[in-house]
Amino acid sequence: MFTTGSVDGTVERKAFFGSMIFETVKQDDGALGITTGVENPVPLVILFLVLTAVLTMIQAIYRGLKQRREQLLEASDS
Structure with missing residues (x-):
């Protein structure tokens, strides 16, 4: 969910029938910025x-x- 793969920039993935969204942004310093939401x-x-x-x-x-x-x-007791 949180990988950018071979694509540089923003990767948006949806889960659970499109109700949840995960957005991963590869930053210039090599870190990943992760945003989640409904x-x-x-x-x-x-x-x-x-x-x-x-x-x-x-x-x-x-x-x-x-x-x-x-x-x-x-x-049964009776």
């Missing part, structure tokens, strides 16, 4: 929403299974 926040928001939905479903399934286990344990 260009398009939509994929990041979608990822956040999907992860939130998946984690909520996992938590609901876990609670349901835990409740079912308790019911079965109570039924």
Whole structure:
């Protein structure tokens, strides 16, 4: 991400469906100037929403299974 390759000057690379941008500038003294930022926040928001939905479903399934286990344990004690 942070290499300039064989090109002198500015190299711009995008990641995660174009939402993140990495810009590398090779300076005269041989150092690299690196700039990062968010260009398009939509994929990041979608990822956040999907992860939130998946984690909520996992938590609901876990609670349901835990409740079912308790019911079965109570039924077997009777």
